[in-house]
Amino acid sequence: MTTIQQPRILGPGVNRVDGPLKVTGQARYPNDFSLPGMAFAAVVRSTIPSGRITRLDTTAAGKSAGVLEVITHENADHLDEAPATFIKNPQAPLQNDVIRYYGQYIAVVVADTQQNATAAADLIEVEYERREALLDPHDPRAERIKDPWGEDTAWGDVRTALKRAPVMIDQTYTTSDNTNNPLGLFTTLAAWDGDTLTLHDSNQWPNMVQLVVSSMFGVPKDAVRVLTPFVGGGFGAGLRCWSHIPLAVMAARHVGRPVKLELTRPEMFTGLGHRTSSVNWLKLGATRDGRLTAIEHESLTTLPMDGDEYEPCSSVSTWSYASPNVTTRDQQVRLNIPWTNFMRAPGDSQGNFALESAIDELAWEVGLDPLEIRLLNYAEVDPKTGRPWSSNALRQCLEVGARRFGWSQRNPEIGSMRDGHELIGYGVAGVSFFWYQQPCAARVIVRGDGSAYVRSAVTDIGTGTYTIMAQLAAQLLGLDVEQVEMQLGDTEMPAGTAAGGSGLTAALGSAVHDACGRLIQKFVELAKTDPFSPLADVPYEQVEVSEGRLYRRGEPTRGESLARILAVHGLDEMAADGDSTPNSPDELGMTPAGARGARFVEVRIDEDLGRIRLARIVTVNDGGRILNEKLARSQILGGTVGGIGMALFEDTVTDMDTGRIANATFGDYLIPVNADVPDVHIEFVGEPDAFNPIGVKGIGEIGLVGVAPAIANAIFHATGKRIRSLPITLDEVMG
Amino acid sequence: MTTLIVNGMEYPLDLADPRVTLLDALRDKLGLTGTKKGCDQGACGACTVIADGRRILSCLTLAAQCDDREITTIEGLESHPMQEAFMRHDAFQCGYCTSGQIMSAVALLGENRAGNDADIREFMSGNLCRCGAYSNIVSAVREVARHA
Numbered sequence: 001m002t003t004i005q006q007p008r009i010l011g012p013g014v015n016r017v018d019g020p021l022k023v024t025g026q027a028r029y030p031n032d033f034s035l036p037g038m039a040f041a042a043v044v045r046s047t048i049p050s051g052r053i054t055r056l057d058t059t060a061a062g063k064s065a066g067v068l069e070v071i072t073h074e075n076a077d078h079l080d081e082a083p084a085t086f087i088k089n090p091q092a093p094l095q096n097d098v099i100r101y102y103g104q105y106i107a108v109v110v111a112d113t114q115q116n117a118t119a120a121a122d123l124i125e126v127e128y129e130r131r132e133a134l135l136d137p138h139d140p141r142a143e144r145i146k147d148p149w150g151e152d153t154a155w156g157d158v159r160t161a162l163k164r165a166p167v168m169i170d171q172t173y174t175t176s177d178n179t180n181n182p183l184g185l186f187t188t189l190a191a192w193d194g195d196t197l198t199l200h201d202s203n204q205w206p207n208m209v210q211l212v213v214s215s216m217f218g219v220p221k222d223a224v225r226v227l228t229p230f231v232g233g234g235f236g237a238g239l240r241c242w243s244h245i246p247l248a249v250m251a252a253r254h255v256g257r258p259v260k261l262e263l264t265r266p267e268m269f270t271g272l273g274h275r276t277s278s279v280n281w282l283k284l285g286a287t288r289d290g291r292l293t294a295i296e297h298e299s300l301t302t303l304p305m306d307g308d309e310y311e312p313c314s315s316v317s318t319w320s321y322a323s324p325n326v327t328t329r330d331q332q333v334r335l336n337i338p339w340t341n342f343m344r345a346p347g348d349s350q351g352n353f354a355l356e357s358a359i360d361e362l363a364w365e366v367g368l369d370p371l372e373i374r375l376l377n378y379a380e381v382d383p384k385t386g387r388p389w390s391s392n393a394l395r396q397c398l399e400v401g402a403r404r405f406g407w408s409q410r411n412p413e414i415g416s417m418r419d420g421h422e423l424i425g426y427g428v429a430g431v432s433f434f435w436y437q438q439p440c441a442a443r444v445i446v447r448g449d450g451s452a453y454v455r456s457a458v459t460d461i462g463t464g465t466y467t468i469m470a471q472l473a474a475q476l477l478g479l480d481v482e483q484v485e486m487q488l489g490d491t492e493m494p495a496g497t498a499a500g501g502s503g504l505t506a507a508l509g510s511a512v513h514d515a516c517g518r519l520i521q522k523f524v525e526l527a528k529t530d531p532f533s534p535l536a537d538v539p540y541e542q543v544e545v546s547e548g549r550l551y552r553r554g555e556p557t558r559g560e561s562l563a564r565i566l567a568v569h570g571l572d573e574m575a576a577d578g579d580s581t582p583n584s585p586d587e588l589g590m591t592p593a594g595a596r597g598a599r600f601v602e603v604r605i606d607e608d609l610g611r612i613r614l615a616r617i618v619t620v621n622d623g624g625r626i627l628n629e630k631l632a633r634s635q636i637l638g639g640t641v642g643g644i645g646m647a648l649f650e651d652t653v654t655d656m657d658t659g660r661i662a663n664a665t666f667g668d669y670l671i672p673v674n675a676d677v678p679d680v681h682i683e684f685v686g687e688p689d690a691f692n693p694i695g696v697k698g699i700g701e702i703g704l705v706g707v708a709p710a711i712a713n714a715i716f717h718a719t720g721k722r723i724r725s726l727p728i729t730l731d732e733v734m735g
Numbered sequence: 736m737t738t739l740i741v742n743g744m745e746y747p748l749d750l751a752d753p754r755v756t757l758l759d760a761l762r763d764k765l766g767l768t769g770t771k772k773g774c775d776q777g778a779c780g781a782c783t784v785i786a787d788g789r790r791i792l793s794c795l796t797l798a799a800q801c802d803d804r805e806i807t808t809i810e811g812l813e814s815h816p817m818q819e820a821f822m823r824h825d826a827f828q829c830g831y832c833t834s835g836q837i838m839s840a841v842a843l844l845g846e847n848r849a850g851n852d853a854d855i856r857e858f859m860s861g862n863l864c865r866c867g868a869y870s871n872i873v874s875a876v877r878e879v880a881r882h883a
Contacts, residue, residue, distance in 0.1 A: 013825075015822050015823065015825070016822065016825060016827075018830070019821075019822040019827075020822070021830075022827055022830030022833050023818040023819075023821045023822055023827070023830075023833060023837060024769070024809060024810070024812070024818065025767075025768070025769020025770070025808070025809035025810055025833075025834045026769065027830050028768065029771075029831060031768075031772070032762075032768035034763070034766070113752065113763075114759065114763070115752050115754045115755060115759075116752075119754075181865055182829070182831075182865055183771075183773045183779060183781055183829070183831045183832050183863060183864070183865045183866075184771070184773070184829065184831040185772055185773065230829075230830065231829065232771070232773075232829050232830075232831030232832075233828070233829040233831060233865050233866055234829075235865070262772075264775060265773070265774040265775065265776060265778075265779075461829060462827075462828035462829030462830065462831075462866050463828065464828070630825050631825060633825075634825045634828055634866075634868060634871065635828075637867055637868065637869075637870055637871065638828060638866045638867030638868065639867070640867065641864075641867025641869060642867055665774065665776055665778060666773075666774045666776065666778035666779050666863065667776065667778045671863060671865065672867070672869070673860040673861075673863060673869075674855075674856045674857075674859045674860045674862070674864075674869040674872065674873065675856040675857050675860045676860075677856075677867075677869045677870060679870070680870055
């Protein structure tokens with residue numbers, strides 16, 4: 001009954017329901033809010049990577065125009081422990097004089113205007129006792145954490161298989177630090193009213209901020225309300241409760257006024273985490289005809305001194321291709337750096353670059369077409385458990401993509417294709433993305449006029465949650481999209497999960513699905529209490545819903561509208577709560593497969609200058625059921641642009657003397673601009689996935705993955721230069 | 736006293752603090768928060784507004800420099816075809832850069848720089864979109880330019 005057998009509203013490209021607000025400047029982001037009596041905060045950051053503060057003089061700052069308060073470790077409130085939420089959150093700032101990284105908050109200045117706060121922050125004088133910092137991941141003194149998540153994997157006998165393999169690839173692949181850099185400056189506007197607190201806050205998980213802030217400040221969870229109806233992007237940056245949030249809350253308590261703390265762009269580089277650099281050591285063993293016999297994948301990523309991070313780069317090697325012998329190991333190294341953190345496709349983006357580069361090297365080694373070798377080693381079942389996949393259209397991704405791209409036109413010889421001064425290269429990469437889902441809740445309410453609204457505390461970071469959930473509820477309640485209002489981003493609504501890990505659509509969608517089913521059941525039961533209702537003796541199982549009406553299956557005239565049922569019973573509205581928890585792979589006897597994809601790239605390399613130009617990209621993805629193709633395409637396009645950045649531009653550079661991020665501006669940290677993005681052909685393949693009731697697989701991240709190796713592989717085809725480090729720069733192509 | 740003329744309305748402003756940028760004046764003093772701050776360093780384009788017919792970065796412009804200049808912000812567009820085209824082509828995701836993109840795109844039409852895709856890409860490259868909606872932005876601008 002609430003199964004999606006005949007999608008009516010799902011699939012085609014409904015325009016974004018929040019579009020009118022966004023194209024008129026009316027969507028309000030956290031820094032757009034102002035409150036009466038609001039004061040402004042500016043932070044001061046450490047300028048050493050390790051040591052302690054020996055003197056901190058706030059006299060001049062305190063006397064500066066408009067300043068209301070200066071908070072340092074000498075007068076900060078003691079805060080309680082910040083609980084972990086999936087991963088750790090930073091502990092309270094300003095609790096002692098210890099410095100663990102360059103850019104750590106050491107003071108916050110509150111003033112009547114932003115200009116006064118910023119100017120006063122510059123007047124704070126600090127002296128330090130500097131200790132030697134650990135900044136190099138290969139520094140032997142740095143602490144190494146082996147198997148940090150207990151996910152190191154081994155099956156078969158890799159050592160023997162590698163020894164016996166007629167063909168072996170043994171290479172090291174590295175990726176650089178990247179910074180999320182959502183365009184919206186992360187802002188917390190904190191307002192206390194007695195013991196209750198309201199936060200307008202930039203994040204990807206309002207319930208996480210609510211839990212952490214309430215714990216740190218020792219107030220009940222319900223006393224903290226977090227509002228995030230809109231946020232200017234996240235890409236993972238909003239998945240922890242960063243230290244500026246409790247700073248704003250503390251500042252608001254100190255001055256007894258609402259305080260707005262808006263990070264600057266340079267502060268966004270140190271205050272919100274970044275994608276860790278990675279080293280991937282990869283060994284592939286194969287037969288002479290290119291069949292994998294062994295994969296050994298080890299990775300090294302970085303950690304701050306006081307945090308954790310989940311970045312299992314090697315895990316892609318456990319599910320991407322069939323191999324009878326596999327070993328994966330991850331290690332982390334602790335450094336005096338700002339926090340490493342999730343960034344769009346954590347772990348997978350780096351690990352896939354290594355694996356898909358190595359597979360390409362293997363193809364050349366055995367003389368097989370790079371497309372064919374991927375098809376040859378396709379994993380029909382989960383290679384680790386032998387279980388069937390919940391769905392897996394990697395093969396179709398590769399085949400359809402190859403056709404669209406014209407892969408058959410490729411001359412396999414290196415440097416054989418050219419156009420004037422430009423060498424042309426074709427590259428391919430496959431992508432098998434991780435699966436992730438967390439519990440989530442939603443409430444669906446039908447009003448007296450037959451319209452509906454859906455409430456959940458989750459936020460829409462730009463992926464389209466408002467729109468696809470309105471479509472889904474409309475589909476399940478037999479309404480038009482325009483009749484469903486979405487209310488998100490408020491912790492007073494049913495508790496939701498993170499807009500992260502490509503997991504929100506399945507989590508929230510399953511909760512909305514559950515709520516709609518319960519709601520219709522309530523309507524049917526209510527109708528039964530009305531002897532005059534045409535539905536009075538129709539069992540729930542036989543009820544269908546269409547155009548806002550319930551009716552008996554096969555008998556469309558025998559029914560009653562939702563609005564009429566409410567009217568008959570004198571109700572203004574009726575609500576049902578729904579929730580979802582991920583299914584169990586054991587119970588279903590299948591392995592949940594994340595999204596799958598294939599990338600085909602044409603690069604053009606200027607023979608004399610080494611200039612790398614992307615001519616076109618074909619990206620084909622299996623996202624299970626696509627709820628809205630227009631918005632889904634945008635997710636893939638955005639991911640592709642992120643992948644171009646990772647491949648060719650993005651590199652967060654740490655000065656090895658000071659630990660300072662040396663390029664923490666948009667002038668220096670390059671991300672793709674409009675002119676960097678070529679024609680991108682986007683297509684979807686695959687079937688509704690069997691692991692959740694709505695058949696979706698998250699697609700927020702997969703678009704990014706595989707772009708970098710496809711580009712690197714294309715550059716090799718064009719030039720014969722195998723580049724095993726990201727980003728790829730023209731000096732490497734020339735050198 | 737400085738007078739800002741924004742979207743046809745006159746706003747007399749007492750700019751005792753000369754450090755106030757046009758961006759901050761629009762957002763904090765006039766309550767016109769449609770114009771966004773993405774970097775405050777002139778590198779991202781989120782704060783783009785049109786001043787006397789030209790697109791400018793309001794974060795690199797002091798409010799005090801704008802006496803009697805005619806400023807148009809996203810709030811001043813009245814159902815511009817560019818806004819409709821942005822929705823139709825899904826030329827935004829989080830929406831944070833969108834005001835700046837649309838103001839840039841509207842100005843681009845007046846600059847006669849929207850004649851082909853290469854030009855649109857080049858002359859829209861001062862507006863960063865981290866969500867990566869660029870191709871859809873090009874589609875939206877192309878469509879409006881063609882019908883202009």
